[in-house]
Amino acid sequence: MRIVDRPILRTSLGIALLFGAHTALSQPLPEPVSRDGMLFVTGGVGIDEAKAFQAAAPRYSLRLTFATPSGSYLSDVDVTVATDAGRPMLHARTDGPFLFIMLPAGRYRIVVNRGGADVNRLVTVPPRGGVQLNVLMPDTPVSTAARRCPRCSASAEP
Template sequence: MFRNARLSQLLSLFLLFLVCICANSPALAQSVPQPASKNGVSYITGGVGEDEVQAFRAAASSYNLRMTFASKTGNYLSDIDVTITSGAGRPVLSVRTEGPFLFVRLPAGRYQIGAQTRHVTETRKIQVPAHGGADLRFYWEDPDRHGVLRICRSCPNAARP
């Protein structure tokens, strides 16, 4: 009788363990970035929340162009319109980010990257190597402070017009 009770208790614990794993697996699957493709170019975008940040760090080596978007005050930015054109001026990829990271897999070569948030566009030229990768970081003035006039010289954190 003791043996059957012990076996029943172990079976219950095992079933509880399986239920916990099954309940958590959708959350784990959502944190892994899902690659998208446009014009034959594979990319991932996102990075909202600690789980996604960790997933992007794990996936970084699979992409040879890694971009990060933030304000100069250190806040990550999302909804950035990014356009990649080849050195010859041919459009390669146009996408809006879903978080502060955009990782792209491109053929080696020269590219021009345009990144726009609200009304400000930053443009960079980059050489994507045949081996390894390139990292780009875009920083803008804090979007909540854009257009704030500086009234006095001694005011802390006053934005310049």
């Protein structure tokens, strides 16, 4: 019977425990969703989930991040992805600052809204790899009700 060298055994055991502890503590990526024929995942709230998104990023061809000019990350952002010709491909609302989508190569129109004016971007998804799009939105969304309510506008005037 052969005896394993103790330093090697201790090192192997330490690495296994360290890897197991890291895996147990790491936040899994939210389950991808298939809608309108597109596979996507949204989230990224908290440090662990944000790290999980960073690790998964290479698997998605379009990676969107939503933030304010002051650097705050945003959630509950409405996103529409359409072909360059205008054919809608996906409508989704984010559950965090990240929205990662598996799209075929091509040119797409991204329309983002958070209760104010639309933010429009054109993006080209390459045949290999992917593209990161950082979308800056106003710090405070404009309430749709406030924009449409004449009585609300009149009460704001002196």
